[in-house]
Amino acid sequence: MDILVGYKIFSISIIALVLVSGPAQAVYPDYGLDMQSATWVTSSNYLKCVMKQDIPLYGKAEFIQAAGKPLRMRLTTLQPVTQPSLANFESRPPAWNHVASKQDMGTVSLIKGKVPVNMESGRSKQVIAELEKGMQPTLRFVDAAEGKSQVEIAISPIRFQDALQKFRTCVTQLFPYGYDQLRNSKVYFQPNDYYLDEQAKEALQRLARYIKLEKNIRLITVNGYASAEGGRFENMTLSEKRANVVTEYLALLKVPAKLVKKRFYGDRKMVASNKTKKGRALNRRVEIKLEKPF
Numbered sequence: 001m002d003i004l005v006g007y008k009i010f011s012i013s014i015i016a017l018v019l020v021s022g023p024a025q026a027v028y029p030d031y032g033l034d035m036q037s038a039t040w041v042t043s044s045n046y047l048k049c050v051m052k053q054d055i056p057l058y059g060k061a062e063f064i065q066a067a068g069k070p071l072r073m074r075l076t077t078l079q080p081v082t083q084p085s086l087a088n089f090e091s092r093p094p095a096w097n098h099v100a101s102k103q104d105m106g107t108v109s110l111i112k113g114k115v116p117v118n119m120e121s122g123r124s125k126q127v128i129a130e131l132e133k134g135m136q137p138t139l140r141f142v143d144a145a146e147g148k149s150q151v152e153i154a155i156s157p158i159r160f161q162d163a164l165q166k167f168r169t170c171v172t173q174l175f176p177y178g179y180d181q182l183r184n185s186k187v188y189f190q191p192n193d194y195y196l197d198e199q200a201k202e203a204l205q206r207l208a209r210y211i212k213l214e215k216n217i218r219l220i221t222v223n224g225y226a227s228a229e230g231g232r233f234e235n236m237t238l239s240e241k242r243a244n245v246v247t248e249y250l251a252l253l254k255v256p257a258k259l260v261k262k263r264f265y266g267d268r269k270m271v272a273s274n275k276t277k278k279g280r281a282l283n284r285r286v287e288i289k290l291e292k293p294f
Contacts, residue, residue: 068178
């Protein structure tokens with residue numbers, strides 16, 4: 001009888017152990033890093049700052065701050081997500097932290113493809129704040145490509161502080177303008193004039209500094225225009241002179257001549273009405289267009 005009682009107690013203990021240990025295992029992510037292997041890597045230049053953590057067998061998490069653009073947090077995967085959906089987003093304490101509690105951070109939209117997560121600036125800053133606190137941001141979602149009902153991906157806070165300091169230093173040194181702001185630059189001229197004023201020179205100096213930093217520029221097109229205040233021939237000549245003076249100033253600023261293609265259109269291709277003073281001022285212009293491969 002005593003042996004039977006002992007057996008029943010032993011059986012109940014095993015069941016209790018299974019019940020306790022089973023859910024505890026579920027908190028470990030399918031993809032993530034342990035304390036020993038977690039590493040953050042930063043890369044920097046004057047146009048882009050990147051802070052990333054590789055997630056073994058899955059992809060990588062990256063914080064990216066590019067010149068002239070807001071902060072973004074991206075998740076890149078080795079295998080594409082097959083369909084758009086929503087992921088549950090949580091901030092969890094790592095296994096060694098028995099004091100902090102899990103925080104619900106709402107949902108995140110998953111995009112079809114190899115970059116399923118591309119968070120806007122506010123959410124990205126929120127993730128950084130959680131990592132600074134030593135928390136483990138975790139995404140939980142269904143992915144048919146994984147053959148699982150649910151996938152969990154965790155970002156480790158280990159060694160994050162040192163990387164964040166380097167990242168923030170890089171951000172303070174970024175060029176204030178990016179490709180989107182400078183790819184279609186313009187300078188303007190006075191009536192019947194083709195001289196660069198100080199504002200035009202400053203714009204071209206800014207553009208030249210950017211071109212020296214951006215090694216992927218493959219073409220710089222300088223297009224000259226005139227308003228219809230003179231005759232057709234005079235306007236064509238004036239637009240050519242305007243294109244020439246811009247091209248010459250860019251050469252003075254050490255912009256490679258092999259990248260520059262010059263064109264002029266006279267009073268064609270107006271961007272505003274020549275019937276108003278404001279419209280004519282907008283038409284007296286040179287447009288500098290930058291191109292780079294995508």
